Amino acid sequence: MSSNGDTLDSKIPAGPVADKWTNFKDKAKLINPANKRKFSVIVVGSGLAGGSAAATLSELGYQVKCFCYQDSPRRAHSIAAQGGINGAKNYQNDGDSVHRLFYDTIKGGDFRSREANVHRLAECSVNIIDQCVAQGVPFAREYGGLLANRSFGGAQVSRTFYARGQTGQQLLIGCYQALEKEIDSGGVEMFTRTEMLDLVLVNDHAKGIIVRDLKTGEISRHAADAVILATGGYGNVFYLSTNAMGCNVMASFRACKRGAYMANPCYTQIHPTCIPVSGDYQSKLTLMSESLRNDGRIWVPKTKEDAAAIREGKKTAVDIAEDDRDYYLERKYPSFGNLAPRDISSRSAKEACDEGRGVSTTGLGVFLDFSDAIERLGEDTIRARYGNLFQMYEKISGENPYQVPMKIYPAVHYTMGGLWVDYNLMSNLKGLHVLGEANFSDHGANRLGASALMQGLADGYFVIPATLPVYLAEETPGTITTDMPEFDAAEKDVTDRIEKLMNIKGSRSVDSFHRELGLLVWDKCGMERTEEGLKEALEKIPAIRKAFWEDVRIPGTADGLNMELEKAGRVADFIDFAEVMCHDALDREESCGGHFRAEHQFDDGEAKRHDDEFTYVSAWEHAGAGEKPILHKEMLEFESVELSVRSYK
Amino acid sequence: MNFTLKVWRQPNPSAEGKIEVYEAKDIPSEASFLEMLDIVNTDIIDSGSDPIHFDHDCREGICGMCSLTINGVPHGKENAVTTCQLHMRKFRDGDTIFIEPFRAMAFPIVKDLVVDRSSFDRIIASGGYISVRTGSAVDANAIPIAKPDADDAFDAAACIGCGACVAACKNASAMLFVGAKAAHLNHLPQGQPEKDSRTLAMVRTMDAEGFGNCTNQYECEAVCPKTISADVIAKLNRDYAVAAVKEAVS
Ligand SMILES: Cc1cc2nc3c(=O)[nH]c(=O)nc-3n(C[C@H](O)[C@H](O)[C@H](O)COP(=O)(O)OP(=O)(O)OC[C@H]3O[C@@H](n4cnc5c(N)ncnc54)[C@H](O)[C@@H]3O)c2cc1C
Ligand code: FES
Numbered sequence: 001m002s003s004n005g006d007t008l009d010s011k012i013p014a015g016p017v018a019d020k021w022t023n024f025k026d027k028a029k030l031i032n033p034a035n036k037r038k039f040s041v042i043v044v045g046s047g048l049a050g051g052s053a054a055a056t057l058s059e060l061g062y063q064v065k066c067f068c069y070q071d072s073p074r075r076a077h078s079i080a081a082q083g084g085i086n087g088a089k090n091y092q093n094d095g096d097s098v099h100r101l102f103y104d105t106i107k108g109g110d111f112r113s114r115e116a117n118v119h120r121l122a123e124c125s126v127n128i129i130d131q132c133v134a135q136g137v138p139f140a141r142e143y144g145g146l147l148a149n150r151s152f153g154g155a156q157v158s159r160t161f162y163a164r165g166q167t168g169q170q171l172l173i174g175c176y177q178a179l180e181k182e183i184d185s186g187g188v189e190m191f192t193r194t195e196m197l198d199l200v201l202v203n204d205h206a207k208g209i210i211v212r213d214l215k216t217g218e219i220s221r222h223a224a225d226a227v228i229l230a231t232g233g234y235g236n237v238f239y240l241s242t243n244a245m246g247c248n249v250m251a252s253f254r255a256c257k258r259g260a261y262m263a264n265p266c267y268t269q270i271h272p273t274c275i276p277v278s279g280d281y282q283s284k285l286t287l288m289s290e291s292l293r294n295d296g297r298i299w300v301p302k303t304k305e306d307a308a309a310i311r312e313g314k315k316t317a318v319d320i321a322e323d324d325r326d327y328y329l330e331r332k333y334p335s336f337g338n339l340a341p342r343d344i345s346s347r348s349a350k351e352a353c354d355e356g357r358g359v360s361t362t363g364l365g366v367f368l369d370f371s372d373a374i375e376r377l378g379e380d381t382i383r384a385r386y387g388n389l390f391q392m393y394e395k396i397s398g399e400n401p402y403q404v405p406m407k408i409y410p411a412v413h414y415t416m417g418g419l420w421v422d423y424n425l426m427s428n429l430k431g432l433h434v435l436g437e438a439n440f441s442d443h444g445a446n447r448l449g450a451s452a453l454m455q456g457l458a459d460g461y462f463v464i465p466a467t468l469p470v471y472l473a474e475e476t477p478g479t480i481t482t483d484m485p486e487f488d489a490a491e492k493d494v495t496d497r498i499e500k501l502m503n504i505k506g507s508r509s510v511d512s513f514h515r516e517l518g519l520l521v522w523d524k525c526g527m528e529r530t531e532e533g534l535k536e537a538l539e540k541i542p543a544i545r546k547a548f549w550e551d552v553r554i555p556g557t558a559d560g561l562n563m564e565l566e567k568a569g570r571v572a573d574f575i576d577f578a579e580v581m582c583h584d585a586l587d588r589e590e591s592c593g594g595h596f597r598a599e600h601q602f603d604d605g606e607a608k609r610h611d612d613e614f615t616y617v618s619a620w621e622h623a624g625a626g627e628k629p630i631l632h633k634e635m636l637e638f639e640s641v642e643l644s645v646r647s648y649k
Numbered sequence: 650m651n652f653t654l655k656v657w658r659q660p661n662p663s664a665e666g667k668i669e670v671y672e673a674k675d676i677p678s679e680a681s682f683l684e685m686l687d688i689v690n691t692d693i694i695d696s697g698s699d700p701i702h703f704d705h706d707c708r709e710g711i712c713g714m715c716s717l718t719i720n721g722v723p724h725g726k727e728n729a730v731t732t733c734q735l736h737m738r739k740f741r742d743g744d745t746i747f748i749e750p751f752r753a754m755a756f757p758i759v760k761d762l763v764v765d766r767s768s769f770d771r772i773i774a775s776g777g778y779i780s781v782r783t784g785s786a787v788d789a790n791a792i793p794i795a796k797p798d799a800d801d802a803f804d805a806a807a808c809i810g811c812g813a814c815v816a817a818c819k820n821a822s823a824m825l826f827v828g829a830k831a832a833h834l835n836h837l838p839q840g841q842p843e844k845d846s847r848t849l850a851m852v853r854t855m856d857a858e859g860f861g862n863c864t865n866q867y868e869c870e871a872v873c874p875k876t877i878s879a880d881v882i883a884k885l886n887r888d889y890a891v892a893a894v895k896e897a898v899s
Contacts, residue, residue: 072810075810134785134789135778140799141796215765245706553697563702
């Protein structure tokens with residue numbers, strides 16, 4: 001058992017890591033088909049994780065209610081994933097295997113993830129590809145009609161399946177169609193434009209939610225035998241990120257306030273290939289798929305003078321001679337070069353720019369150059385591989401990347417942290433299950449490319465259908481009704497909060513608070529963290545909270561569509577959540593993956609882990625706004641991999 | 650840059666709407682269309698009024714959430730982009746810009762520029778899928794698909810379900826949307842078993858939802874941000890004819 005005994009029992013099955021999932025399935029409790037119909041399940045979220053779970057649970061016979069805030073389940077943020085999804089099929093015969101995918105993911109996560117979960121993920125990866133193809137997902141194919149693959153950041157084998165630059169869209173449409181089919185058959189009741197505002201506990205078990213119909217403002221209660229959250233990541237705590245505008249932490253944080261532990265919130269991923277920020281009117285950042293790094297070469301001028309000349313428009317990339325360019329990833333990481341993992345690539349870009357060698361007007365940008373690839377492969381090949389990405393870049397930046405190198409800079413992209421779950425994907429709150437990006441479970445301190453889609457679908461299609469019965473088998477179906485006093489109390493909390501927000505009638509817009517918070521956490525808890533900076537952030541956040549609750553202005557009323565009210569609820573939770581994130585970053589006195597503490601590095605600037613002290617998951621219990629949350633630990637035990645310094649040299 | 654905006658405002662579904670005028674001042678040319686509206690909304694909020702409501706989420710042209718009919722054209726005049734990908738540098742300083750919702754009987758207005766497109770979901774629910782129980786799939790490479798067929802299916806699958814095709818059509822027909830789904834699924838080997846039932850169900854649901862008939866104007870193709878070709882409509886008509894005959898005979 002990999003838990004420290006006090007409260008966190010991760011419920012890892014017995015046996016060697018490669019056999020655990022099989023052992024689990026062999027012995028797992030089942031619920032007989034006639035009984036399944038009596039159990040109801042709430043699924044919040046219709047992305048890859050929630051959509052696949054809702055569809056599959058309905059197929060199995062459960063009564064499912066599914067919720068999303070968009071106007072259609074097809075628009076969940078999973079739709080935006082570009083690059084691809086991993087699957088250990090070894091169709092390319094290049095030495096891939098379930099074990100290798102498992103190992104790469106553990107190593108990529110900087111040895112801060114739970115072995116048993118990651119192995120299960122690698123095992124499920126194979127079935128996901130089969131399932132999606134059967135649904136009609138149009139993955140890229142070779143001329144012989146078989147599936148194509150490519151390699152992706154941090155891997156030396158080609159195991160990534162892709163659908164042009166729209167992998168997330170195509171996977172989500174497959175999943176959405178399966179979900180719609182179940183909606184039509186009556187197995188799933190779908191609630192769109194509906195936001196979960198609180199979790200309801202009955203006898204300490206998660207048994208319901210309180211939601212607001214975003215169109216009418218109506219508040220309603222929903223009861224079920226179990227609750228599943230698949231509400232995505234919290235990257236928008238930084239205000240600017242590659243996430244969709246509506247992505248938020250509300251559902252997770254509401255659960256946290258009801259007692260669920262938030263695990264490793266400081267593990268956030270900054271993606272190396274995004275279009276640089278250009279001005280403060282900007283509402284979001286755009287990711288360029290890192291598949292671009294397969295053929296693009298990243299560089300900055302060797303000297304500050306050349307970089308300044310480029311920024312001022314006196315020179316362009318072609319004016320810099322080959323010898324005066326620093327292809328810094330190729331130089332520092334000869335064996336992975338431009339394909340080094342995301343955290344490493346991002347930090348290297350920051351380093352180069354901090355040295356004054358940035359090339360975009362703000363100084364925060366590096367070149368991603370395709371001229372060699374175009375010369376070697378021809379423009380047509382590059383167009384076939386990346387056409388839509390080049391087009392997107394041109395639309396946003398107004399520059400033609402076939403002729404001039406792209407400029408890129410890291411941006412917030414993914415959050416490895418999330419609600420703590422055990423092997424069954426159940427949180428410490430009984431009955432509450434958490435899937436996809438919203439949980440913390442599989443990516444440790446850094447996620448490898450093409451593995452979030454894999455995790456979302458593994459969780460929804462294959463894991464939760466097998467693990468949910470562990471909980472349900474102990475429950476009597478249908479005993480929960482929305483007229484219980486717990487629902488009265490939770491609904492009152494929700495309506496009180498809305499009333500409080502509406503009555504502030506202050507002078508500042510919600511966005512102004514969000515931007516202020518985002519700049520602060522980006523600065524102090526972004527790519528590089530220090531004790532001093534984190535302490536400063538922890539001093540400043542309470543002031544932002546205070547100002548928010550005194551001075552935010554929400555026009556209109558609460559009884560109809562009111563997008564400012566929606567944003568206000570989300571920003572209020574981001575403010576409280578940011579505190580937990582900074583506490584976690586401060587507590588973790590080491591550098592690992594996406595968490596880089598400047599005090600903990602090797603002489604060459606590489607991240608320095610402290611395995612003897614920090615080989616654990618930090619799971620934080622909410623102790624009230626402004627109070628330091630309480631730390632619970634899940635010790636990580638590695639049985640089949642040896643902890644090593646993660647080297648990509 | 651400065652613009653005059655003439656915007657459709659309607660507080661709720663049953664209220665009467667009207668055009669209101671706003672001045673958009675000092676807009677950076679790099680701003681996107683929605684960022685321009687954000688700036689205008691900040692001013693509206695500062696003045697204590699209700700901001701202009703519009704749908705959006707990903708802001709990178711893929712989720713299909715943003716809409717807006719801009720100067721009479723869904724997603725604006727530029728080719729192959731969604732509203733969120735439109736940049737102000739494509740407009741002239743001083744322009745007057747008309748902004749209206751996607752209009753169609755099957756897309757009732759919720760508020761201002763926000764419409765209800767759930768009729769699209771109901772069309773998909775009626776048959777726009779391949780039934781495959783989770784876990785029952787064969788190995789992914791067991792079904793080779795010739796690259797041209799896979800590419801054709803892909804071109805149709807690129808639809809983001811935004812509804813611009815319906816808003817552009819004078820009959821408010823959803824044939825491009827339904828045709829795209831049929832062309833995606835009906836021509837893949839996996840999609841064969843349900844081809845006829847899928848086609849019939851989707852077309853009938855489309856009619857029942859109040860979408861109009863297609864009279865081959867092809868405005869839909871012209872505004873589609875994903876450049877889905879009107880060929881999918883011809884294919885749908887063929888698939889429908891075959892399925893209807895088979896149904897009549899059996
Ligand atoms: C630009 C971009 C590109 C990416 N590319 C890749 C890639 O190539 N490969 C890869 O593996 N990963 C990629 N990722 C990561 C990956 O897309 C996500 O991690 C993953 O899709 C998350 O899926 P999910 O189902 O957990 O959450 P989401 O898809 O974010 O879904 C969240 C759902 O929860 C709902 N929701 C949230 N809060 C509430 C609430 N309070 N009430 C009701 N509903 C709520 C939303 O409506 C939505 O339906 C990318 C991410 C981004 C931002
Ligand atoms: S906001 Fe997603 S397509 Fe425009």
